[in-house]
Amino acid sequence: MERYGEGYLEERKLVKRWSGPIPALVSLALTLGVFYLTWWIFQDPRGLMRMYTPYVGYMYCRWWLIMMIWMVYIFNFWPFKRKWLENTHPLTKGVVLTLVSTVILVGLIKGFFEGLMGNYGLAYFNPEQLEKLPGITSFFAIEYASLAILMFAAIASWLSPAWVVAFEEAPWEKMKQPGKGFSILIMTFFLSTVVYFVTMHPHMGILYHPWQYFTSIAPPYWEQFANTVSGNFHVSWIMCCTVVVWLVETIWERYPFSLIKNDWARRFAAFFGIIAIALAMHFFLYFAQELTWGEAIRGTRRAFAPDWRWLHVGEMAIFFLVPALFVTFYCDNWPKKYSLPVNVLLRTIATTVGAIALYIVYYKTSHDFLGTQKGFSHPQQFPMIPMIWLVNIWLVHHWFMDNWPAWKMVPKTVEEIEADHAAKLAAIEDVRLNSKFGVGLGAGVAMGVAFYFVTVWALPAVYAAVNIIPGK
Amino acid sequence: MSDNIKRRDFLKGAATGVGIGLLGAMGLYSYSPMRKSHFQKAERKMADIGVCKSIKVTNISETSWFENAVLMGDIKGAGGLLVNQYDYNWPPFGNGKGLGKGSYEDGMAKIKHLLPDRLDEAWKIIEANCVNVDNAGGYAALIELEQMDGAKRKFLLDSGWSYKWTEECFKREGIDKMLENKEIEALFFSHEHFDHYWGLPVTLKYDPEITIYIPEGFYPEGLQYIKDCGHKGKLITVKPGLQKIIPGMSSYVFAIPIICRVYGEQSLYFNVADKGLVSVTGCCHQGIIRFAETAYNEIKYENDNCHGIYGGLHISPFDDWDPKYDDLVISLGKYGFERIGCNHCTGVLCAKKFITAGYPVIEGTAQYRSKDKAYLGNGDTITFG
Numbered sequence: 001m002e003r004y005g006e007g008y009l010e011e012r013k014l015v016k017r018w019s020g021p022i023p024a025l026v027s028l029a030l031t032l033g034v035f036y037l038t039w040w041i042f043q044d045p046r047g048l049m050r051m052y053t054p055y056v057g058y059m060y061c062r063w064w065l066i067m068m069i070w071m072v073y074i075f076n077f078w079p080f081k082r083k084w085l086e087n088t089h090p091l092t093k094g095v096v097l098t099l100v101s102t103v104i105l106v107g108l109i110k111g112f113f114e115g116l117m118g119n120y121g122l123a124y125f126n127p128e129q130l131e132k133l134p135g136i137t138s139f140f141a142i143e144y145a146s147l148a149i150l151m152f153a154a155i156a157s158w159l160s161p162a163w164v165v166a167f168e169e170a171p172w173e174k175m176k177q178p179g180k181g182f183s184i185l186i187m188t189f190f191l192s193t194v195v196y197f198v199t200m201h202p203h204m205g206i207l208y209h210p211w212q213y214f215t216s217i218a219p220p221y222w223e224q225f226a227n228t229v230s231g232n233f234h235v236s237w238i239m240c241c242t243v244v245v246w247l248v249e250t251i252w253e254r255y256p257f258s259l260i261k262n263d264w265a266r267r268f269a270a271f272f273g274i275i276a277i278a279l280a281m282h283f284f285l286y287f288a289q290e291l292t293w294g295e296a297i298r299g300t301r302r303a304f305a306p307d308w309r310w311l312h313v314g315e316m317a318i319f320f321l322v323p324a325l326f327v328t329f330y331c332d333n334w335p336k337k338y339s340l341p342v343n344v345l346l347r348t349i350a351t352t353v354g355a356i357a358l359y360i361v362y363y364k365t366s367h368d369f370l371g372t373q374k375g376f377s378h379p380q381q382f383p384m385i386p387m388i389w390l391v392n393i394w395l396v397h398h399w400f401m402d403n404w405p406a407w408k409m410v411p412k413t414v415e416e417i418e419a420d421h422a423a424k425l426a427a428i429e430d431v432r433l434n435s436k437f438g439v440g441l442g443a444g445v446a447m448g449v450a451f452y453f454v455t456v457w458a459l460p461a462v463y464a465a466v467n468i469i470p471g472k
Numbered sequence: 473m474s475d476n477i478k479r480r481d482f483l484k485g486a487a488t489g490v491g492i493g494l495l496g497a498m499g500l501y502s503y504s505p506m507r508k509s510h511f512q513k514a515e516r517k518m519a520d521i522g523v524c525k526s527i528k529v530t531n532i533s534e535t536s537w538f539e540n541a542v543l544m545g546d547i548k549g550a551g552g553l554l555v556n557q558y559d560y561n562w563p564p565f566g567n568g569k570g571l572g573k574g575s576y577e578d579g580m581a582k583i584k585h586l587l588p589d590r591l592d593e594a595w596k597i598i599e600a601n602c603v604n605v606d607n608a609g610g611y612a613a614l615i616e617l618e619q620m621d622g623a624k625r626k627f628l629l630d631s632g633w634s635y636k637w638t639e640e641c642f643k644r645e646g647i648d649k650m651l652e653n654k655e656i657e658a659l660f661f662s663h664e665h666f667d668h669y670w671g672l673p674v675t676l677k678y679d680p681e682i683t684i685y686i687p688e689g690f691y692p693e694g695l696q697y698i699k700d701c702g703h704k705g706k707l708i709t710v711k712p713g714l715q716k717i718i719p720g721m722s723s724y725v726f727a728i729p730i731i732c733r734v735y736g737e738q739s740l741y742f743n744v745a746d747k748g749l750v751s752v753t754g755c756c757h758q759g760i761i762r763f764a765e766t767a768y769n770e771i772k773y774e775n776d777n778c779h780g781i782y783g784g785l786h787i788s789p790f791d792d793w794d795p796k797y798d799d800l801v802i803s804l805g806k807y808g809f810e811r812i813g814c815n816h817c818t819g820v821l822c823a824k825k826f827i828t829a830g831y832p833v834i835e836g837t838a839q840y841r842s843k844d845k846a847y848l849g850n851g852d853t854i855t856f857g
Contacts, residue, residue: 046559050551050572135791135821139544143792206795209821220795229802230795256488280499287502295511299803301759301786302728307796339480341487348491367733373554375729380553431484440482444489451490452497456510469727 004177005077008085009399011417014332014407023406024330030406031397035390039370043389046371053139054380055146061388062153063109066160067101068395073164074188075181086411090404097400113149124148124204133208144207151200151231155192158241163188165249166270170263199238203231227298230307232314236286239314239384240278243321248274250328251347255340258428285313291456292463302377312376316359318387323354325391329398340427362386363468375469518772523743524720525618526857527750529782533632533641533850534815535609535841536667540791542607546571557666557732558693563634564594564670566602574602576693580700588673588680588702591635598635608634609841610671611754611784611816614647614656617721618857620745625718626650628659628682629740629783630754632671639674644840644851651678658683660723662754663730663737664694673701681705687725688712689736710738714770720744724766726758739783741767744857747810748777755784755817761800764807780811780856782848788819801825813854815847823847 016023040047043057051057071077077085077097085093118126125148130141163169163184172183205216206229212218219229226233248254248270257273260266289309290296296306303309327333327347335346362383367374373381402409412420431437501507537543547553550560550572558565558576565579582601586594599605610632617625628647632638642648650656659675659682662668675682683706684698690709698707712727725738737757742750749767756763764778787797801822813834814823823846826833834854835845842849 045551045554046556047551050555052554053548053552054554056552135540137541137544137791139548140790140792142548203795206798207793209793209825219798228796229798232796256491276499277495280495280502283502284498287507290507291510294514295508297761297765297803299759299800300761300765301757301796301800302762304762304765305759305796305799307799339484339487341484345487345490371554373729373731373733374735375727378729378731380731381729431488432481434481436478436481437485437488440485440487441489441492442485443482444486444491445493445496446489447486448490448493448495449497450493452494452501460512 003082005072005080005082005085006177008077008082009072010420011412012086012402013410013412013416014403015410017406017408023403024326026406027330027397027403028326031390031393034397035386035393036369038393039386039389043385044371052372052385053143054382054385055143055150058382058385059109059146059150059153060105061385061392062150062157064101064105064392065388065395066153066157067105067108068392068399069157069160070104070181070185071097071101072395072399073161074184076177078177078181086409090401090409094396094401094404098396109149113152114145118145122148122201122204124207144204148200148204151203151235152192152196154235154238154242155195155199156188158238158245159188159191159195160184161245161249162241162271162274165245165254166257166274167267168263170267195238199234200231203229203234226310227296227306228310230310232307232310236310236313236317237275237278237282240281240285240317241275243317243324244274244278244281246321247324247348247351248277251324251333251351252344253333253340253424253427255344255428256431259431259433281317282313285316286310287456288316288459289313291459302379305377308377308379315383316355318384319355319359319362320351321391322358322387324351325394326354327351329394329403339430341431360466360468514769516768517770519714519716519770520772521714521716521722521741521743522719523620523745523774524857525620525622525745526855527618527742527744527752528616528853528855529752529813530614530616530645530853531815531836531848531850532612532614532645532647533610533637533840534784534848535637535843535850536611536633536789536816537607537609538841539607540789542604544790546604546607553731555732557664557734558691560666560732561601561603562666562670563598563602563605563608566598566600566605568601571603576696580697584700587700588676591639591673591677594673595635605634608637609667610634610638610641611668612638612641612647612671613752613783614645614650615740615752617718617742619719626656627721628656628675629752630662630668631659631675633667633669635671635674638671639677641840641850642674642678648678651675651682654679656682658685658717660685660738660740661687662739663687663757664690664734665730665732665755668754669694670697672697672703676701676703679705683708685710685715685723685738687736687738689727689734691733691735712736722771724763724770726762726766728758730755730757739763741771741773742856743771743773744779746774747857748775748779749773750780750782750856751778753781753783753785755786755789757786759800760785761803761807764809778807778809780813780854781809782813782854782856784816785814785818785822787817787822789817791819791821793821797822798825801829805829805831811854811856813848815842815849818847820844820846 042049043052114126123129127141127145172180202216202220205212206218222233223229257270296309297304366372559574561574565574567578582597583594611630612632613629615627681704685708688709688711710725712725715723720743722741723738740752744750751763836849836852838845838849840850
């Protein structure tokens with residue numbers, strides 16, 4: 001039977017061409033170079049295509065991420081055959097697969113959202129339909145349509161990988177491609193649609209005057225607890241979900257959910273656990289802003305506006321994704337020498353330090369290097385765009401190009417694959433839920449809570465000591 | 473079980489527990505009412521800025537541009553809201569290369585020798601080299617403050633955009649004569665945006681020695697423009713925070729990013745006897761509620777009362793809307809402003825929403841190319857006190 005790319009990522013061996021950290025550094029330099037060049041070509045407000053208007057560039061950037069998740073995680077590279085994936089030069093693979101992802105991307109935006117949905121369902125998906133509204137300019141018609149399509153993408157970029165990471169492709173895990181891919185695609189797209197209607201459609205409904213009371217809930221149900229009518233409240237936790245899915249998949253190796261033996265219990269625990277962790281992140285990152293900038297005030301603009309604060313939660317969350325992926329893609333998920341929980345903790349600490357450093361560097365320099373606006377709270381300042389753009393390039397490099405040129409892809413032997421599976425199982429079996437583990441768990445919980453309150457206590461002073469925005 | 477295994481099990485449990493404890497506390501505590509105990513109770517500074525008898529504001533021009541569609545078409549064509557304002561090829565910095573391909577240096581090289589006195593000649597060159605010249609308008613307001621002893625003092629807030637339109641408006645309101653007679657003692661720039669700032673030579677044509685206050689954050693091109701326009705007076709760069717000007721009047725600079733690569737906005741506070749705080753803004757990118765909250769935290773004003781607002785409130789300047797703007801419409805009523813004089817970047821739709829919400833909006837006459845009576849238009853005046 002024809003084999004496509006099922007298990008390709010797990011069954012390939014990436015062999016470093018040079019020792020030590022050199023391959024990681026070379027890859028970083030190379031991908032940052034590609035990032036900067038493509039940023040200039042596509043996104044930069046000073047560059048060629050200037051798609052950072054901002055929503056047009058943001059929409060394409062976000063959907064491109066999902067295209068790659070669909071191709072690799074949901075369709076397992078179908079219709080590309082395993083032999084082609086193994087034997088084709090990484091550069092050729094990178095170009096071909098990137099082009100395919102781009103063609104699907106444009107087809108989805110222009111064909112499905114703007115063409116089908118925008119013309120026959122929800123007019124706000126199509127700029128031309130929006131321009132029929134009196135007073136609306138062409139610019140905002142395009143921005144609003146892009147925003148709506150983008151909001152859908154935010155949800156899909158959480159649910160698409162979540163079905164693979166948390167639900168382990170169930171109940172279609174044994175199905176062959178493309179049946180499996182289409183089943184998961186339709187399920188996650190359906191769920192995305194439901195979540196979109198509950199979380200984002202009311203936002204779009206009150207975007208227009210008068211509020212669209214009869215087509216959407218207005219004022220929206222979240223107004224009281226979110227302290228805003230803006231849908232950014234949902235953007236926040238959904239972005240956190242997107243980030244947490246990848247933390248669970250990469251640096252956490254699906255721990256601690258992997259400890260659960262019962263398949264469906266593990267899957268549900270992982271799916272709802274990801275949401276719970278994301279909500280914890282969502283509330284804490286909002287609180288962190290209150291601690292550093294003061295309490296938000298409804299109705300104001302910029303840094304003190306609740307809607308912007310929620311959006312900024314999502315922006316802060318994205319800074320965690322970048323170092324986590326770097327650790328996994330280019331540092332082979334370092335460290336690996338301790339037990340699984342300790343490895344996970346150390347990687348999380350490294351990711352957190354990396355996220356904070358990246359946040360500071362981004363806000364200090366992005367206006368010079370990326371042509372974005374100086375400062376935190378500009379309405380068109382979206383660090384998510386360059387961060388996701390960089391992530392996209394890393395996905396192309398890692399998924400499509402096997403980390404070329406600093407790594408060489410060699411298919412693993414059957415023995416190596418079995419050894420890998422055994423090692424994974426052993427790492428999980430190594431976590432024994434005995435009394436000592438219980439004592440450690442209790443002590444750890446106390447330490448975690450203590451660390452939280454120390455952070456809360458220290459954060460205002462630490463923030464005050466770092467001048468992130470020159471002249472702030 | 474060996475000690476080593478026991479120790480390893482303990483560490484595994486502890487590593488897992490740290491995550492659970494941390495995430496648990498993050499989720500359960502961070503948005504609970506208990507979190508508020510961590511907020512520092514800010515002491516009101518109650519800075520004394522003095523008091524004045526009354527304020528009168530004359531709207532010289534609130535029409536920053538004439539057609540939203542044309543302006544937004546330019547912004548769209550040049551690459552969006554983040555493009556450097558000096559690159560659009562808008563007047564006066566046209567180099568003839570088209571939309572989004574302008575530069576300060578190229579544009580200024582063509583007109584520098586004509587500034588600030590020969591503005592008609594400069595404008596002809598500008599018309600030949602810039603995009604959508606006729607769409608440029610500008611924002612400017614005259615502020616007349618009556619001191620407690622009855623003496624009157626005049627200030628300009630902003631200086632429009634188009635040389636031609638700004639001069640026409642100045643003449644209509646007699647600003648040209650006031651400047652020539654040195655009746656206006658200072659020009660305050662709210663921010664570096666094209667529609668508030670680029671008409672500077674019109675003010676300097678009539679009084680090149682006028683004192684200018686700018687907020688900290690101007691870019692090199694903006695600072696050079698003041699020199700290139702022939703300014704010979706004092707230039708004061710105001711740092712973020714409160715700056716007392718004269719009794720009853722202060723400025724406040726907010727270090728905030730704004731579209732088209734502009735940074736920092738300066739707005740004005742007045743303390744009117746027996747009435748309270750009056751806030752006057754150019755665009756109010758910081759948000760009127762932030763402006764009011766800042767006053768509450770920083771300065772002392774009569775009766776602890778927010779009396780009035782005048783200016784652009786920067787809600788929906790481009791006929792756009794967003795749910796977050798509704799947050800403002802819903803919340804503004806809590807501040808109890810007694811007279812709301814808005815225009816310009818407030819947006820007509822927003823002014824109408826204010827009126828629908830029952831706020832005391834002072835309506836205008838929609839004269840001299842202002843489009844709607846829902847707010848104070850060109851030539852309209854408002855008095856506080």
